[in-house]
């Protein structure tokens with residue numbers, strides 16, 4: 001897993017590295033060299049480097065120096081003369097570079113900048129990095145617009161200029177990078193809010209050779225889950241399994257209004273590997289589900305006048321639930337008094353539980369002020385996985401704003417920290433989904449925008465349930481198993497987008513692609529371990 005840091009922790013990391021003997025000046029040299037190396041890969045003849053007032057600009061000045069010494073023609077744009085740059089380290093390298101074979105342009109007009117852009121094969125954006133805050137000021141607001149209008153190949157240093165590295169928020173404008181070369185460790189803002197739209201391909205220059213020895217000394221905002229991290233869940237089934245040893249799932253879901261959600265969740269659980277799946281649904285919609293899923297038994301449950309779970313549903317569902325390796329509750333069940341009772345009843349049982357969709361809304365309604373304020377929700381030992389999207393998550397924590405990855409992690413941590421249990425995981429679903437446990441925040445591979453379609457969440461909940469049933473006995477870290485399920489869902493999105501076209505994917509397409517998605521994930525894991533096609537050991 002690869003750590004992602006907050007900007008405060010990056011500063012702490014730099015201080016630690018300095019104490020270990022590598023100064024910030026040396027880091028800037030290494031950063032600039034790394035940028036130059038990444039630019040060189042693009043085989044440019046003319047490079048334009050835009051620098052700002054701070055150390056981000058310093059990295060750009062070093063890169064200019066390195067590239068020009070390699071015989072590449074370099075133009076550097078600066079807002080002020082090198083001697084007037086306020087940041088000491090940046091001023092030093094700017095003076096040095098200015099004395100070399102580069103062409104300097106101090107405070108160019110928009111037309112002059114456009115002419116420079118036209119000449120360049122690659123533009124390096126070293127205008128603003130982690131020190132950016134507030135609204136973009138001139139001249140950078142003009143530079144950024146001019147660069148984006150010209151749409152050249154852009155390599156951004158550390159962070160695309162205009163992006164708030166703490167939150168991923170873009171207020172005015174931001175460089176649209178083809179590649180972002182981030183330093184020491186990726187910043188959380190690159191994954192949050194507007195970040196993914198502007199970052200392009202992300203490359204990290206660790207710079208410090210003994211990073212492994214110091215990275216554990218700073219707090220990680222999150223960790224990226226790579227294919228090799230989930231390889232344990234991508235193994236073949238053992239030859240001696242039977243349907244019970246593969247685990248069983250009870251899907252408590254559906255209503256006359258939304259029978260499809262129950263169908264999709266149950267089928268996905270079966271496709272994800274559970275040996276036995278059963279649906280408990282309000283009686284009036286049970287037959288529709290039976291017809292759609294001939295291989296899956298459906299138990300009709302007492303219902304209310306609207307065809308949702310009714311007053312007697314709780315005991316019927318809880319009696320059934322005890323017999324399963326895992327229970328998934330929520331898809332399509334609507335928010336009803338009976339549904340609230342069912343969700344609360346399941347929480348009290350000693351069975352691994354996934355609460356999704358309306359089960360979460362029922363829970364939010366039952367716990368005024370947010371479930372982080374309601375400790376009785378957590379008097380359970382068995383694993384509990386909650387899978388809210390941003391709106392559901394906001395409801396669960398009493399209405400706090402949840403609008404991007406950073407605020408979603410904050411809200412999810414409120415819930416898991418209130419409970420303080422290793423067995424509680426909140427999956428904060430969004431463009432970048434975070435798997436939040438009491439000690440870890442994991443970022444599994446994100447899927448394509450095609451996954452933003454109705455019913456996609458039901459498929460994810462099903463994959464999660466099937467995976468939990470299959471692997472429950474072998475789990476050390478629940479966050480990792482959950483990350484596996486999220487990654488498989490992402491792979492179904494890629495596979496479906498390829499087959500049906502990015503805009504045309506519907507949730508039911510994803511279900512039959514769960515198996516191929518596991519193959520894709522497996523191949524990628526083996527490839528990264530050097531074990532595919534005789535690539536290694």
Ligand SMILES: NC(=O)C1=CN([C@@H]2O[C@H](COP(=O)(O)OP(=O)(O)OC[C@H]3O[C@@H](n4cnc5c(N)ncnc54)[C@H](OP(=O)(O)O)[C@@H]3O)[C@@H](O)[C@H]2O)[C@H](O)CC1
Nearest residue numbers: 024027031053054055056128129130131132133135137158
């Ligand atoms: N510190 C290290 O060891 C290393 C850092 N690296 C690189 O350095 C940057 C961070 O550098 P820093 O100097 O802290 O900040 P920036 O260069 O990003 O920006 C600061 C200057 O930008 C001005 N600023 C801030 N906000 C705005 C705005 N909205 N509009 C215009 N200008 C803005 C700011 O002005 P103030 O008035 O706020 O002071 C500063 O002049 C990091 O990103 C890395 O690239 C090395 O990579 C490794 C070593």
Ligand SMILES: [K+]
Nearest residue numbers: 128157159161
């Ligand atoms: K930048």
